[in-house]
Amino acid sequence: MLAKTSPVPHPLRVLIIAEAANPEWVSVPLVGWSLARAIGRKADVHIVTQIRNRDAFLRAGLVEGRDFTAIDSETVARPLWTLGRLLRMGEGKGWTALQLINALSYPYFEYLIWKQFGPLLRQGKYDVVHRVTPLSPTISSPIARKCARIGVPFVVGPLNGGVPWPKGFDAERRREREWLSYLRVVYKLMPGRRGMLRHAAAILVGSHHTRSEIPSRFQDKTVYIPENAIDPDRFNARAAPVKDVLRACFIGRLVPYKGPDMLLEAALPLLQTGQLQLDLIGDGPLMESLQRFVADHGIESAVTFHGWMDHTKVQSVAAQSQILAFPSVREFGGGVVLEAMALGLVPLIVDYAGPGELVKPGTGFKVPIGPRDQIVAGFRDSLTELAARPEQLTRIGENARNRIEWFFTWDRKADQVLAVYDWVLGHRSDRPDPFAATENSRKDTG
Template identity: 25%
Template sequence: MKVLISSPFVDREAVGEPRWCYDLFQGISAKVDTILVAQTPVNRSYRLAEAFPHSQVFEFEAWKLAFLSRRLNALVKPNYLKFYGFARDVIRHQVAPASIACGHHFGPLGMRYPTPLQGTGIPYVMGPLGGSLPFPPGFSVTGRTDPWYYRLRDFDGLRFRFDPLLRGSYQEAAYLVGVAGYVEMLLASAGMKLKRFVTHSEIVAPLQTEHVEDIVAARASRPGPVRFLVVSRLIYSKGVQFALSALAEAQHRLPDWRLDVLGDGPHRQALQEQTTRLGLDGFVRFHGHVKRSDVDAFYRDADVFLFPSVREPSGAVIFEALSWGLPIIGARYGGPANHISDAYGYRIPVDDVATFEAGLADAMIALATSPQKRQTMGRSALDAARTQHAMPAMVDFFLDLYRQISHGAGGR
């Protein structure tokens, strides 16, 4: 079985999506015959053809766009236009579509990029996809301090309805994979009819080199305050302001506690002012940007992971927390509703702000006052990280879809 992988940003030296795409392709290419169409990693000392000598690799050099800010470039991804044209040319003139059992387009996660596999005659999988998630009803967005270009996401709904390339990409896919069920609902609300829809996260839990099971076992009897942890960019949608309000509400029902907030962003000053206003300065510490090499120490020392984001398409840090055996508190909305299990976490309804904050407070009290509950959930989290959320499980998931397509289910 030969599989054509269309994945623009693949990079073993990156973090986030490009590294995930690299790892997924590496796992797939070890099991089946593969063709890769991608961008040569930018500012790296290697090429993808060298990294994958047993695969047929077509790669191109990216445009140099130094005038764009890092965040704007990450959001808009202007090099995707060059990738799309390059990939279409490769598929039309340099490979034999009849020899390919199926294609798979993955990356970027965002639901705003058409696939070059559309209209080629190659049946394909597309995804995982996520994003374009609206704020829950009842959550005001007044006072947001996000950069202006974050609002570009608000145009996604129009493209779902009127962009023929995007609509065709999704409706032609033999399988469209979403990070959670909301993806199917968003596309259906735009009038799209998908052939088959399945869910799978785009992130896997990293493997830790330390003996995490020993760390989980020791947490229940560890002296000192209960340590809550947030790892997040500090913007309105990440919801740290709701966690602070919940902690203030729960203060007199909690044992001794501390909150470490890792990350920076335009909402940081407002959050620090809120902390002071609520009288939590002695309990909450904002660490700002923390080097990747230092973040693991915070995961190791934490007892509970807080993820109060109310507009989260997926949530990569959920899987980091799982890999450290941490119980998780998050929203019953978007990606967290799909990724957090009752076995190792609490999913709080987002009916309105008051309900959400009250639910956060109750969950924090339940975990802070029960070391045994934290330990039981922590063990379940670690088990999930090592089984269903590990890379081998993801590779097997997609290989199964490829086999179904090659055997005629959704194929040509």
């Protein structure tokens, strides 16, 4: 049930739960931090996070007690995290195992939150409770039921994840130690999941796949808002125009499912003939084999390995390119695609999951998902076409930048979420569909 309240006589007060939120990290913690802070620029926000993020919050200038509260759940989290590292069987691998561990430890985190903030919520100190992170739909929130009982709307999301491994990539799946992903469907039976969905006033989903996994009886309170956005202050460079040679970059971990090896294979003819320069930004277990491939084919002068780079410095290299070539076959959110588009790079991606939803006609190029050989051929054809007609890249790159400015800055994201708050508080009767509304108001050109 949606809360039926009169307009509040004070600035909207939001208790944001962001167990993972950190301005100094990437991926989910950066999403948690960025969205919470963006909402905080438009409402009176207090962030509740895990103790491991406390020092980063303080370094960012937030005041403990006034702006945020750090919850020390290490009694349960630390030993389970140790177990999780063993189950993952490798740094950066076994993400499904990590989500299982989070699902076991997270309820204690919310127990401590309710112990501290439950009395304040009963007193009406907050108008909305919003769980931003964890993003995983496999992790339930016991607080949802408690908020419903006292009449405080509980918003969860953007939930995202669990995109199926595409057919033909079982070898990559095993190399990522994703043994538990074969059993992932069992999460729908986990205690607390349906309770969270039933008691939530609104469910934000970050992908169409995640929306498809929400039971039909909860679809009328489900809102699609992609999880990622960009900070214009962090991504303010502009892609270099094509000079003598087309330039492309790859940004990400050098792991099988992100496809840097497929990219090298696809680009090989262009690299050998000097029609393309390629920058590989990132590190990972494929580094040695990729370097060997480059040496074996005599293309050292056409490929540069930059290794791991600080997130704030990536744009200095990426902006030298005109194309982001990113053949990943399993991206939930695709934040790197948005970051590249913000620079005016033209994304060339696999039409699957997150990236496939972000790139629209006129703003980039998509290769259909399929077997490895089909993806390699598709990337090779696209790169060959772009090398032959590079003049189109300037216009398409500008379209990509415009799409980011219109839909995918954190301030835009905050406005989309605030529309949901208005709805659950009864200040508007229609369920917002903010992403569709903004897309219909402006058309991609090109």
